[in-house]
Amino acid sequence: MGIKQTIIAACGVVALILVGSWFFRIRPVQASPDNTAPAVTMVEAIETVLAANPGTAAIDVNLEHENNNLVWEIELNNDLEVYIDANTKEIVKTDQGWNLTDVPLLANWIPN
Secondary structure (H helix, E strand, O other): OOHHHHHHHHHHHHHHHHHHHHHOOOOOOOOOHHHOOOOOOHHHHHHHHHHHOOOOOEEEEEEEEEOOEEEEEEEEOOOEEEEEEOOOOOEEEEEEOOOHHHOHHHHOOOOO
């Protein structure tokens, strides 16, 4: 390799390092609606749901966005999914899970 090729290769490596450091630079963290913490804790949301549904147990809890609101989705052991507003602790929606034995076509194929 000649001296010119070595100098050009070295300049290319330096340029690549400078561009890479600019591209992967540390950026300040900015607050966004997606990163807001809920006012209602997960424990408070579970207690609210269990008080409204006595005799059940929570088996899964997720923090989600529902209609541009932050909500706790709590799945109970009776196939109910209850949504709690993460700011007001209000139950906003309740969904019943699917029971495939209720579908006439599938009822004969699903073992009891």
